[in-house]
Amino acid sequence: MATDVKFESLSPSEWFRRNKELAGFANPSRALYQAVRELIENALDATETFGIHPFIKAYIKYAERDNWLSIYVEDNGIGIPKDEIPNVFGRVFYSSKYKVKQHRGIFGLGAKMVILYAQSTTNKPITVISAQQGSDKVYRFDIMIDTLRNEPLIKYQEEWDNKYKWHGTAVHVVMEGDWLKAKHRVEEYIKRVAMVAPYAEIHVKEPDGAVIDIERVTLTLPIPPKEGLPHPKSVDIEAVKQLISRNGDSPVSEFMVENFDGVGEETAMNFLQSIGIDPGRNIKELNTDEITHLVTKMREYNEWRRPRADWLSPVGTELLEQGIRKTLEPEAVFATTRKPSSYSGNPFIVEAAVAWGGKIEPSDRPIIYRFANKVPLLYDEGNDVVRHVVDEVDWSLYKVKFPAPLVVVVHICSTKIPYASAGKEAIADVPEIESEVRLAIREVARRLRVYLSRKEKEKEAMMRYAMFTMFSREVASSIASILGIKEDQVLNKLKKVISRKIKYLEAIEEVEGDGEQQQQQGQA
Numbered sequence: 001m002a003t004d005v006k007f008e009s010l011s012p013s014e015w016f017r018r019n020k021e022l023a024g025f026a027n028p029s030r031a032l033y034q035a036v037r038e039l040i041e042n043a044l045d046a047t048e049t050f051g052i053h054p055f056i057k058a059y060i061k062y063a064e065r066d067n068w069l070s071i072y073v074e075d076n077g078i079g080i081p082k083d084e085i086p087n088v089f090g091r092v093f094y095s096s097k098y099k100v101k102q103h104r105g106i107f108g109l110g111a112k113m114v115i116l117y118a119q120s121t122t123n124k125p126i127t128v129i130s131a132q133q134g135s136d137k138v139y140r141f142d143i144m145i146d147t148l149r150n151e152p153l154i155k156y157q158e159e160w161d162n163k164y165k166w167h168g169t170a171v172h173v174v175m176e177g178d179w180l181k182a183k184h185r186v187e188e189y190i191k192r193v194a195m196v197a198p199y200a201e202i203h204v205k206e207p208d209g210a211v212i213d214i215e216r217v218t219l220t221l222p223i224p225p226k227e228g229l230p231h232p233k234s235v236d237i238e239a240v241k242q243l244i245s246r247n248g249d250s251p252v253s254e255f256m257v258e259n260f261d262g263v264g265e266e267t268a269m270n271f272l273q274s275i276g277i278d279p280g281r282n283i284k285e286l287n288t289d290e291i292t293h294l295v296t297k298m299r300e301y302n303e304w305r306r307p308r309a310d311w312l313s314p315v316g317t318e319l320l321e322q323g324i325r326k327t328l329e330p331e332a333v334f335a336t337t338r339k340p341s342s343y344s345g346n347p348f349i350v351e352a353a354v355a356w357g358g359k360i361e362p363s364d365r366p367i368i369y370r371f372a373n374k375v376p377l378l379y380d381e382g383n384d385v386v387r388h389v390v391d392e393v394d395w396s397l398y399k400v401k402f403p404a405p406l407v408v409v410v411h412i413c414s415t416k417i418p419y420a421s422a423g424k425e426a427i428a429d430v431p432e433i434e435s436e437v438r439l440a441i442r443e444v445a446r447r448l449r450v451y452l453s454r455k456e457k458e459k460e461a462m463m464r465y466a467m468f469t470m471f472s473r474e475v476a477s478s479i480a481s482i483l484g485i486k487e488d489q490v491l492n493k494l495k496k497v498i499s500r501k502i503k504y505l506e507a508i509e510e511v512e513g514d515g516e517q518q519q520q521q522g523q524a
């Protein structure tokens with residue numbers, strides 16, 4: 001007799017309710033950190049991406065029970081349309097960010113995980129208050145999620161006149177959390193956000209009364225990212241089938257030019273002829289085998305233009321240096337923004353910086369600050385491509401001897417960050433990204449070496465000067481008595497000779513040092 005096995009299907013929200021840890025909500029301290037992070041990321045996406053200077057308030061307080069915390073995050077962003085509020089907060093995999101565009105958010109999951117965690121631990125709905133720019137009304141919704149149906153449950157709804165022309169979104173949630181364990185991570189997260197967003201103003205109130213006030217240091221915003229088209233190397237068969245069913249009623253060549261990045265008319269013609277598909281045929285007429293053939297060859301073809309990266313929004317060398325100076329207060333900082341590159345048809349840009357000395361505490365290996373699309377990554381460093389690259393670097397080539405006060409900052413921005421998991425904490429080892437990270441780190445490390453060698457030489461010169469002047473009084477006194485002149489006169493002359501000689505020696509060493517450096521650059 002056959003064994004009686006029962007089969008069932010799970011809705012996405014029920015699945016994530018059961019597997020919270022995969023989205024970063026593993027325990028009360030991690031969940032608290034993750035909730036603050038998801039809400040602040042949404043606030044930044046709703047402001048900076050649309051050219052608004054972010055002004056974010058985040059208030060964390062203890063709630064009715066010892067292990068319950070109330071989190072309130074408010075932004076001055078673009079707001080959410082009234083009819084969309086229930087869905088964006090109450091339906092897993094509902095998002096405005098499923099586009100070829102650089103966002104902090106990508107999955108359409110973060111806000112929903114906050115609600116799922118809250119309702120599973122305190123049985124309380126989330127409150128969302130929002131108004132779009134120019135809206136006459138402000139809307140409030142209290143929402144829970146019907147996890148079996150993956151649908152929003154509206155528990156309360158209200159609207160009022162927007163007297164003060166406010167726009168933005170405020171979210172309030174009560175959930176289980178462990179503030180004492182999460183405190184350090186939350187504070188570190190805020191500090192790191194400020195590092196790559198020196199144009200943001202963020203006010204945080206903590207349950208114990210502490211306040212973090214991040215003032216903006218500049219009004220310059222990075223150029224906002226723009227929406228792009230998929231690159232032929234980045235698509236799969238299913239994606240092309242979807243494009244055909246949405247936009248496909250044209251000759252294949254036209255379809256390719258209009259729907260993909262990096263495809264001009266001539267390239268489309270050459271490509272289609274090279275794979276034996278008539279460019280004039282209507283795309284709708286291609287059968288399953290022909291579509292499979294087309295997509296396989298699209299991914300292999302190497303003559304497409306590189307994916308456009310002017311859609312991306314890096315922080316920029318100047319803002320990055322400003323942010324690092326403000327948050328770490330180092331003695332020196334060197335940053336670079338690399339030229340755009342791509343992996344599997346997705347454009348990306350790597351930025352890196354090294355900060356040295358000042359208020360940075362010496363440590364046994366470089367302290368790493370990782371960012372992806374301007375999101376600080378705090379957990380899972382061991383699995384991240386940046387850690388792997390930094391560990392490979394032979395820092396002695398750059399005159400760094402550990403313990404050393406060295407911070408390495410790496411920011412990767414892309415229309416598709418290859419995260420290793422839904423918790424968005426580590427970037428997978430993609431060879432193209434790895435190589436760009438390596439080149440970026442070497443570039444800034446070389447500038448650090450020049451700085452450190454100059455410092456070393458200055459120090460040596462000072463030591464020499466101190467040593468020579470120590471003996472000069474004795475020498476001056478002997479010369480003065482032999483020649484019968486004043487000791488001070490001889491001493492002044494001697495000091496001038498010493499400093500002239502030291503400068504001469506320094507100049508020689510600098511020329512020699514440059515030669516040595518060039519040799520080392522070859523090796524590094």
Ligand SMILES: Nc1ncnc2c1ncn2[C@@H]1O[C@H](COP(=O)(O)OP(=O)(O)OP(=O)(O)O)[C@@H](O)[C@H]1O
Binds near residue numbers: 038089169
């Ligand atoms: N503060 C906000 N202001 C404006 N829109 C918001 C805000 N918070 C959420 N949204 C909207 O809700 C959508 C869903 O947010 P959610 O956090 O669930 O996912 P996401 O940000 O798209 O992706 P991810 O899961 O990677 O964070 C967003 O795409 C955005 O359109």
